[in-house]
Amino acid sequence: xxxxxxxxxxxxxxxxxxxxxxxxxxxxxxxxxxxxxxxxxxxxxxxxxxxxxxxxxxxxxxxxxxxxxxxxxxxxxxxxxxxxxxxxxxxxxxxxxxxxxxxxxxxxxxxxxxxxxxxxxxxxxxxxxxxxxxxxxxxxxxxxxxxxxxxxxxxxxxxxxxxxxxxxxxxxxxxxxxxxxxxxxxxxxxxxxxxxxxxxxxxxxxxxxxxxxxxxxxxxxxxxxxxxxxxxxxxxxxxxxxxxxxxxxxxxxxxxxxxxxxxxxxxxxxxxxxxxxxxxxxxxxxxxxxxxxxxxxxxxxxxxxxxxxxxxxxxxxxxxxxxxxxxxxxxxxxxxxxxxxxxxxxxxxxxxxxxxxxxxxxxxxxxxxxxxxxxxxxxxxxxxxxxxxxxxxxxxxxxxxxxxxxxxxxxxxxxxxxxxxxxxxxxxxxxxxxxxxxxxxxxxxxxxxxxxxxxxxxxxxxxxxxxxxxxxxxxxxxxxxxxxxxxxxxxxxxxxxxxxxxxxxxxxxxxxxxxxxxxxxxxxxxxxx
Numbered sequence: 001x002x003x004x005x006x007x008x009x010x011x012x013x014x015x016x017x018x019x020x021x022x023x024x025x026x027x028x029x030x031x032x033x034x035x036x037x038x039x040x041x042x043x044x045x046x047x048x049x050x051x052x053x054x055x056x057x058x059x060x061x062x063x064x065x066x067x068x069x070x071x072x073x074x075x076x077x078x079x080x081x082x083x084x085x086x087x088x089x090x091x092x093x094x095x096x097x098x099x100x101x102x103x104x105x106x107x108x109x110x111x112x113x114x115x116x117x118x119x120x121x122x123x124x125x126x127x128x129x130x131x132x133x134x135x136x137x138x139x140x141x142x143x144x145x146x147x148x149x150x151x152x153x154x155x156x157x158x159x160x161x162x163x164x165x166x167x168x169x170x171x172x173x174x175x176x177x178x179x180x181x182x183x184x185x186x187x188x189x190x191x192x193x194x195x196x197x198x199x200x201x202x203x204x205x206x207x208x209x210x211x212x213x214x215x216x217x218x219x220x221x222x223x224x225x226x227x228x229x230x231x232x233x234x235x236x237x238x239x240x241x242x243x244x245x246x247x248x249x250x251x252x253x254x255x256x257x258x259x260x261x262x263x264x265x266x267x268x269x270x271x272x273x274x275x276x277x278x279x280x281x282x283x284x285x286x287x288x289x290x291x292x293x294x295x296x297x298x299x300x301x302x303x304x305x306x307x308x309x310x311x312x313x314x315x316x317x318x319x320x321x322x323x324x325x326x327x328x329x330x331x332x333x334x335x336x337x338x339x340x341x342x343x344x345x346x347x348x349x350x351x352x353x354x355x356x357x358x359x360x361x362x363x364x365x366x367x368x369x370x371x372x373x374x375x376x377x378x379x380x381x382x383x384x385x386x387x388x389x390x391x392x393x394x395x396x397x398x399x400x401x402x403x404x405x406x407x408x409x410x411x412x413x414x415x416x417x418x419x420x421x422x423x424x425x426x427x428x429x430x431x432x433x434x435x436x437x438x439x440x441x442x443x444x445x446x447x448x449x450x451x452x453x454x455x456x457x458x459x460x461x462x463x464x465x466x467x468x469x470x471x472x473x474x475x476x477x478x479x480x481x482x483x484x485x486x487x488x489x490x491x492x493x494x495x496x497x498x499x500x501x502x503x504x505x506x507x508x509x510x511x512x513x514x515x516x517x518x519x520x521x522x523x524x525x526x527x528x529x
Contacts, residue, residue, distance in 0.1 A: 060096055061154050061397055062122075062150075064397070070146060071449065074137060075137065078141070080288070081132070082137065082448075086287070087286075088129050090293070093122070093492075096121075097493050098493070100118055119155070123153065126150070236496055237488065237497040238499070242488075244417065244421070246412045246422040247412070253416055256459075258373075263378050264525040265521045265523065265526045266522065267518040267528045268528070269329075270324075270529070271369060273364045274300060274321075274367075276304070279299065279346070281294050281296055281297050281352070283505065285450055289308055289309060292350040293308055296355065296490035296492060297335045297346060298334060298505075299332060299333055300332045301332075303507070306507075312385045315330065315385070315507065316509060326514035327510055328511075329507060329509045330506070336481070336489055337359035337489075344358075351490075365478050368475070368476040371471035371522065372472045373471065374457065374469035375461035376457075377462070379470050380470060384508060386445045387506070387507050387508075388436050389505050390436045392503060393491065393503050394492060394495060395495075396500055403502075405503055406418050407499055408430075409428040412428065413431060425483065432479075432502060433476055434503075440469075471518055471519065
């Protein structure tokens with residue numbers, strides 16, 4: 001798509017937007033863009049269809065097909081067709097969501113209307129697509145059983161997130177306050193963690209209820225679904241309760257100690273801040289060969305040849321924005337927008353305004369890409385074309401098992417949030433942090449669900465189950481945006497632009513010599529560029 005015209009926030013538009021979204025004296029928030037949601041979630045999550053007319057509903061909750069055990073080992077011969085059909089399932093939900101948003105008032109008056117007009121047609125489409133997935137696998141391997149049970153979807157009442165605690169990372173993230181979930185967001189998750197996120201729950205009661213209770217009760221009571229936020233700028237979020245004053249959050253970052261034999265060095269690569277304005281709504285990892293496979297816009301730094309149709313060969317031959325031309329890796333994440341009423345060039349295209357992603361795209365003021373070591377061992381080289389995804393674009397409905405991105409403010413980065421956007425004080429900037437999986441299975445550059453070939457270290461910093469430590473990519477993306485509500489990441493339309501859905505993608509296209517330098521720097525305890 002053509003370059004999008006945008007500017008970093010100035011003090012002038014800082015004042016304009018801040019005037020529409022300010023902190024009140026008591027720490028509450030005024031209204032921001034709110035919207036109903038439709039999305040995918042695990043079939044075991046606690047989502048139930050609204051039964052009573054007049055009760056607010058906010059999401060279509062569907063089992064997340066891509067993460068099911070039946071698709072954990074898709075044969076290579078079936079992968080292209082399976083990937084295309086998984087992308088089609090996302091498109092079906094997006095279409096159903098649009099109908100849901102258009103008919104929301106009638107659904108609240110007559111929940112049966114949702115069954116007839118939205119849920120049943122969606123079920124039929126999903127059933128046909130799931131059958132094609134089963135057939136494509138069955139041609140080359142044993143046909144997966146039980147996929148048909150994933151076809152039905154439900155309406156979720158209110159704005160309740162899916163409950164976490166299911167999924168692969170179970171106990172892995174417990175103590176990685178500096179890296180992942182454990183201790184990152186005490187007080188923010190409202191009890192989501194479910195034994196997965198270490199010691200979160202004890203502190204969630206205090207802040208999750210005390211802090212958000214005051215905000216939600218006092219400010220959101222009339223805003224949520226029918227009041228001034230009923231449509232918002234795009235109609236799909238976020239809402240006031242998605243923001244928290246960073247100064248009220250207690251420090252929660254804990255770092256694992258580096259033991260003897262660990263690797264203390266770092267390698268930093270400078271790939272710019274996407275000054276060229278390279279955006280698209282593709283995702284070559286999750287939906288290869290499918291245009292608009294992400295249903296939201298991504299920022300790209302590094303490799304400039306990345307789109308849905310990129311191959312290992314085209315990436316290897318592509319140009320790079322990195323100063324070190326030996327790094328042709330691709331680094332991408334959802335764009336951040338000011339929801340300030342300013343249209344972008346994508347206001348009327350798929351992945352942009354057509355899917356509820358509106359507002360002025362913000363160029364980061366800083367992007368830092370660092371590869372760090374393991375606190376317990378030396379690291380081994382990443383294989384070329386290794387693909388890693390951190391975070392979960394559907395975490396609002398899937399639960400937080402894979403929600404690893406975090407939010408903070410400059411000057412307050414000992415306080416990390418996972419399911420809240422930070423409200424930074426004047427002079428402080430918003431920070432997005434992504435820490436990628438640092439353990440590799442030693443064999444595969446990718447896996448069917450794009451996760452099981454890599455893993456996070458355990459709470460002591462060790463790789464388990466025969467996995468090897470690799471340099472850990474740590475991304476830090478900083479934005480100069482107005483204080484207070486009024487910004488959000490792009491998301492699948494059904495995910496409400498929730499901060500917990502933030503995620504990052506990486507494909508390693510370092511040349512062999514530069515990767516050797518990375519490993520030597522990290523293992524040698526040096527800081528290199």
